[in-house]
Amino acid sequence: MLKIAIEKIDELFALVAQNQALYIPSDNKDGAAEYTRWSEGVKYSNALNTLRSAKDFFFPQTEDLVDFKMSGKNIEIIDIRKETEDFVIFGVRACDAKSFFILDNVYLSEPVDSYYKNRREHATVITMACSKPSETCFCSAFGIDATQPGGDVECASDGTSFFFEAKTEKGKAFIDSVSSLLSDGDTAELDNAKAKTKEILAKLPLAELSTESFGADKLTELFNSDKWAGLSESCLACGTCTFVCPTCQCYDIKDFDTGHGIKRYRCWDSCMYSDFTKMAHGNPRLTQLERFRQRFMHKLVYYPANYDGVFGCVGCGRCLAKCPISMNIVKVMKALEVK
Amino acid sequence: MQVNENKDFEPVIVAFCCNWCSYAGADLSGTNRLNYPANVKIIRVPCSCRVNPMFILRAFQKGADGVILCGCHPGDCHYTSGNYYARRRMTLLFSMLDFLGIERDRTRVEWVSAAEGAKFAATMNEFVESVKKLGPNRRLEDLRCRKQ
């Protein structure tokens, strides 16, 4: 397999960045990893995962949709879309890589969301196999192998080198473009490292989490469960879980009056918010119980019902780490599980 | 301090004026034919304490380069104590804006009575000059509202 020594990775970054924007996880001042546009001096982070998920690349927090100019009774509609330039994301973990497909199901199904598609088509995703999973990881519950993250190019480290393997045509093109820096390498150490990681994955505290009690056919019984009241009672109704989630895909469309025109933009929205479903005449989800239930039912029942049984969660563990009151999908699943 | 970006820069100033004193003061400066720059936009409010901190921020968002609040002199409030409350609020707000690195000369409170037409015009001229020196508002600007 083709490889590059870890200490030489900056050379590869420099080569890639000559032609396209390159984003890599890098530690910020608080010691947390964030995707950062590579330039001389930006260092690749060894952190397990980034604070915010990689969905931002394809589904950013806010994005302008269309502009309007108003004059008297007339409206001018201005299409502001532009072709995105090619870019590369390096170091995407298996969970985030899977989340792209969960978003694809929604945004690339008819009618295709051209804003999303534009960015998705111009991106090359280079994944990175996990070697040090955390206690909050539970991707295996959703059939994800953290040592085989997929993407256009799959990358893994044996501690001294990064190994590259193309998974798609786009990936092949990427490897060709950097082949001058790569050399053939023996994968014995890599296989060893992966085997070790798998051992740890099996020992993780959430390794036993099961999805068997969930899915499209459990809709009515799960919806009517009496556990929701207790689970949702301390929920603050903030959007932290939604906004750090790599698979949450709901959005709001809003207009902003700039004083010389109207900008219509969309931004992330959360089903945890009280005005998410509020209409002039009332609200079908009146209390936090219904809103809380919606979020987890969507991930565990509604999404699989619409997309061939695929769950709308990838087990990245961000909500476990970030919820202000430590209520999360794992606790919900454990509480609702039928043993 | 910011360097003047453009020599011909004419700052947009929003002046919140209380109905009972400062607005009448502005009126008087007009009837006395005292000059103050045309780009001072006056917004009449029932009392200086009607001005919510949000009004100040929104004025900056929508393109103001400086915001000034004018009310009755302390002790003269039509509603007895409104301007005392406004005074505390604005002190804290301006201090916070300063804390966030927004130039302190972009905000100001001045007490102008109905008889002080001359003071109103002088205050505005002075304020416009000081904002002019700062250049356009960039630190508390909404880029979407910038005129291309």
Place this chain on the structure above:
Amino acid sequence: MQKAIIERAKQLLADGTVTRVIGWKKGDFAYDSTPAVFNSAEELDKDFIFDDFTASNVSKYLIKESQKEGKVLVFLKPCDTYSFNQLVKEHRINRENVYIVGIECYGKLDIEKIRAKGISGIQSVTNNDGTLTIETLYGTETMPAYEVMAERCLSCKSKKYVAYDELIGDDGEVMDSNRFDMVAQLEAMSSEERYNFWREQLSKCIRCNACRNVCPACSCERCVFDNDNSGIANKAPADSFEENMFHIIRAFHVAGRCTDCGECSRVCPQSIPLHLLNRKFIKDINELYGEYQAGADTDSRAPLTNYTQGDCEPSVVHERGVE
């Protein structure tokens, strides 16, 4: 400590003083507790937890709980009692329906600080007289507890209980804390440095509203930022201006009412030091209008609903600190 708390809760449930208990429920890991209502001795035995990580200030839950029938037992740390008092002062909590047991606090640990040390795969955390032993999937780590103590606890303002029905342990004193040091440091910077500092911090904001929703002072039925008619309702900061506005206005709305409990900074998923904005207001209020601690009592007038004829003019801003 946990044992004593559970025992006392069980007694109070048994003798009918209270009908339910607000506390912290055990999580899946060594550090993740969830505020919860306990209805029986069995539930308390099974899930109640009180340790170095049970940091949430549960006083805000009393807004809802104290409106229900029957008395609710709540365990409050000294700093939580200030939030409680402030809510009582604002008529948000029905004091009659609450039974407070004050519990000692030696400072809480911050899991984010542990993670920032590169520690991952945490299986257990034990605290032996100030030394932490952290068992992880990748080996054992030890460190002094103060290294990973929550920022707000390192500058604890008071160990005194300002509202309680009984105490487990002894009452403490208001402390001479160094909590305004960072604000003073910022004030000493140039305007441009301050601007850059805050731009870097506030640009991280994802507008998840966690700071607002956890804040005991943010108890409005409907927030101005959720009200479509306010013209500023938004789900995301679409521009750097909106990042600034949200945090300025939020800090302003709690100015004079914020007890400096530090929950905003604790819950921020992006680690923005939001408490500095609140502390700036507290520091200004103290300096300009006299010392005031929100929540210290239930009857004094708050600084922003009060005035004196001799108050300083807003131009005082020009005379202070660094331009």
Place this chain on the structure above:
Amino acid sequence: MNNDTLIPHLGVVTDIRIDTPDVKTFRVVSPEGGKVFEHMPGQCAMLSIPGVGEAMFSITSSPTNKEFMEFSIKKCGCLTSWLHMMEVGQQVTIRGPYGNAFPVETELKGKDLLFIAGGIGLAPLRSVINYVRDNRANYGSVQIVYGSRSKDDLVDYQEIINEWMNDDGIEVNLTIDNPQEGWDGHVGFVPNYVKELEPSTSKTVLICGPPIMIKFTLAGLKEIGFQETQVYTTMELRMKCGVGKCGRCNIGDKYVCKHGPVFRFDQLNELPNEY
């Protein structure tokens, strides 16, 4: 780049009819004349005034109308109040059509139809009624039961008395909630009126109106002997995108904007009761 459904088309309001004190019907055509797009009865469109808001409205005109689309809109919120203030000639933005339609070309074909509407609930049904009238040979008998608070609150009253009532094979039963001067028709609530009328249980029912009316009418229909599989309704929840992506209009796993808004009651009953 391909068209995106989130980028709207332009429409011009060419006529505004005052139906009731709080309902107006707006005629919308494309600036070049003609309809902005084709639709089927029951489908909806997103109307918007940029800077004011965007919302989903059912298209009340029939697709057999080749010149224009109509929207009957009740004044109840921010956008609708704005729409009620506008004048003829105002441009609006419009996108659609969204959602499914009443199965006029499949299950409803050849059937005797019973339309039950309350208040503004006539809007989506009017599209079907006029479609049926224009393709009269394809359907059996038509009975319309329509009720409102008062005579002044009957939407499309002129069309009802001047056109529908004069058609052969269409029976129109109107009712108002309380007696009123100048009204010699039936007085009473819709659910009771339907029971009094004892419609034949061989009919297929299309119902739309306030939730409380639907609830009681459905119960009444079941009492008479109707099956849930015979009854269709149309739903509305808050929507932003109109194409099942923004994530808010779902009832269980079904998105009202995409899988709906038309549901048969047996389908609706399989979904959680959250609407």
